[in-house]
Amino acid sequence: MNVRNPDHPVQGVFVDRWSPRAFDGSEMPEADLKIILEAARWSPSAFNIQPWRFVYALRGDAHWQTLVDLLNPFNLDWAQHSSALVYLFSDTEVDGRNGKPNRASGTHSFDAGSAWAHAALQATALGYHTHAMAGILKDEIHDRLGVPARFKPEIAFSIGKRGDASQLDESLREREVPSTRLPLDKIAFAGTWS
Numbered sequence: 001m002n003v004r005n006p007d008h009p010v011q012g013v014f015v016d017r018w019s020p021r022a023f024d025g026s027e028m029p030e031a032d033l034k035i036i037l038e039a040a041r042w043s044p045s046a047f048n049i050q051p052w053r054f055v056y057a058l059r060g061d062a063h064w065q066t067l068v069d070l071l072n073p074f075n076l077d078w079a080q081h082s083s084a085l086v087y088l089f090s091d092t093e094v095d096g097r098n099g100k101p102n103r104a105s106g107t108h109s110f111d112a113g114s115a116w117a118h119a120a121l122q123a124t125a126l127g128y129h130t131h132a133m134a135g136i137l138k139d140e141i142h143d144r145l146g147v148p149a150r151f152k153p154e155i156a157f158s159i160g161k162r163g164d165a166s167q168l169d170e171s172l173r174e175r176e177v178p179s180t181r182l183p184l185d186k187i188a189f190a191g192t193w194s
């Protein structure tokens with residue numbers, strides 16, 4: 001059953017993006033990863049601060065295993081079969097207005113989320129799948145990747161081509177389908193909250 005019939009006619013990329021866990025373990029060209037990160041770069045942010053930062057590795061490169069090992073055990077189990085891993089950070093201190101900490105405006109995480117969405121949609125347009133993961137070893141990332149303390153680890157995301165769901169444990173295999181969404185009239189209200 002196709003649960004991704006939009007109620008209103010959005011561009012296909014919005015419903016085609018979903019987050020599988022079965023990846024095919026192939027390598028991806030760095031040029032494709034750069035296109036995906038370039039899309040993130042063009043995300044909007046408060047005061048155009050652009051607080052997002054990325055640390056990435058491509059499957060098989062010198063940094064790949066380090067980034068795999070910074071996933072929590074649940075995510076590591078399946079995401080190690082993806083083709084690229086990207087860790088997304090937000091800058092908690094830069095403020096484009098007057099040098100005050102960005103904590104004051106508090107939008108660094110929100111802005112980083114917007115960059116993630118750009119990346120995910122661009123990946124979809126290129127024929128890849130992505131999967132965001134909050135389950136990362138946040139206490140170890142700064143040391144292991146040499147990240148300055150002011151940068152907050154937000155998520156990691158995997159990128160790759162879909163693999164066969166039979167490679168997943170039974171519980172995950174059942175969940176390897178696009179999810180649906182709340183109806184628009186449950187989340188968007190005209191004029192007042194109702």
Ligand SMILES: Cc1cc2nc3c(=O)[nH]c(=O)nc-3n(C[C@H](O)[C@H](O)[C@H](O)COP(=O)(O)O)c2cc1C
Nearest residue numbers: 017018019020075131132133134135136155178179
């Ligand atoms: C910020 C964020 C954190 C997430 N963390 C994880 C995670 O640690 N592990 C996981 O398997 N999925 C994770 N997900 C995937 C979500 O469960 C998934 O996006 C959601 O169920 C909607 O499904 P869809 O992406 O297929 O549309 C995360 C997604 C987001 C946006």
